[in-house]
Amino acid sequence: MKKEKKLTWFSLVKWTFSDRNDETYNSEGKSRFYDRIARDFFHRDRLAQFISDTIISLFSKQNPYICERAAGSGIITESLYGNGLDNIRSSDLSESQLLVLQEKLPKIKVAVENFNELMPNVGDDSFDVIFQVGATRFMTKQGQINYIEEAARTLKKNAYLLWPVMWAEIPLAWARVGWNSPRTFSFRIARLLEKNGLEIIKAPILFHGRMFLLTTTFLIIQNKKQPIKRNIFSSLFHLVSKLDFKYLRALKK
Numbered sequence: 170m171k172k173e174k175k176l177t178w179f180s181l182v183k184w185t186f187s188d189r190n191d192e193t194y195n196s197e198g199k200s201r202f203y204d205r206i207a208r209d210f211f212h213r214d215r216l217a218q219f220i221s222d223t224i225i226s227l228f229s230k231q232n233p234y235i236c237e238r239a240a241g242s243g244i245i246t247e248s249l250y251g252n253g254l255d256n257i258r259s260s261d262l263s264e265s266q267l268l269v270l271q272e273k274l275p276k277i278k279v280a281v282e283n284f285n286e287l288m289p290n291v292g293d294d295s296f297d298v299i300f301q302v303g304a305t306r307f308m309t310k311q312g313q314i315n316y317i318e319e320a321a322r323t324l325k326k327n328a329y330l331l332w333p334v335m336w337a338e339i340p341l342a343w344a345r346v347g348w349n350s351p352r353t354f355s356f357r358i359a360r361l362l363e364k365n366g367l368e369i370i371k372a373p374i375l376f377h378g379r380m381f382l383l384t385t386t387f388l389i390i391q392n393k394k395q396p397i398k399r400n401i402f403s404s405l406f407h408l409v410s411k412l413d414f415k416y417l418r419a420l421k422k
């Protein structure tokens with residue numbers, strides 16, 4: 170078997186520029202490269218384990234129906250599956266990302282889908298959990314509203330939306346589309362969620378690596394199905410009251 174080239178800091182810089190130019194996920198080779206860089210540099214496996222643990226703690230003994238959007242090469246999917254959460258619908262815009270995912274997990278249902286658009290083929294009250302990881306920066310302004318409205322519609326009452334607000338996505342979003350980027354700060358996302366009846370119930374700040382940008386405010390949100398009326402100050406106070414801090418350690422091999 171051909172030996173894989175070692176990843177270096179130069180690989181990371183190269184990836185950052187291709188992400189900016191929308192070239193990162195459009196071929197199988199690039200999808201495999203992303204899969205390695207996400208593990209080796211971004212410690213995505215630690216975040217994946219945190220997501221699995223969170224879902225297990227929210228649902229204790231049931232096997233919830235999970236909708237994973239922008240699933241990519243399946244790093245999070247793999248962790249869910251390995252933790253016994255196998256009722257998953259994974260989608261992504263990129264066929265090559267899903268190809269890498271399906272190679273690892275042939276039993277998972279996949280769909281090629283743009284999360285900026287509506288999901289006419291998915292019924293109301295379908296899912297127990299919806300999430301995306303590392304894809305806030307790919308939302309358009311209207312797409313972000315569609316994403317939230319579709320989550321409120323397709324989640325059951327009191328079901329959960331998980332939104333990791335990755336600090337690294339803030340500069341990446343600006344680099345991609347300038348000042349006209351989607352909302353990337355937790356507080357601004359929280360305001361959109363509240364309008365749609367989605368209530369933040371916890372917001373741990375996760376440190377998943379030594380680099381400062383490997384930090385995520387992880388919003389755990391419940392679907393109340395009724396708009397939540399707050400002003401700017403009470404929204405901010407609510408968000409701050411839900412924060413705590415956690416360092417995600419390396420997983421045991």
Ligand SMILES: C[S@@+](CC[C@H](N)C(=O)[O-])C[C@H]1O[C@@H](n2cnc3c(N)ncnc32)[C@H](O)[C@@H]1O
Nearest residue numbers: 194239240241261262263283284302303304307
């Ligand atoms: C940084 S990767 C994250 C992948 C995966 N969630 C993970 O954590 O490893 C971003 C993913 O978003 C997908 N993506 C970008 N724009 C999208 C869109 N409009 N609709 C759906 N997926 C999109 C890309 O194809 C890519 O797989």
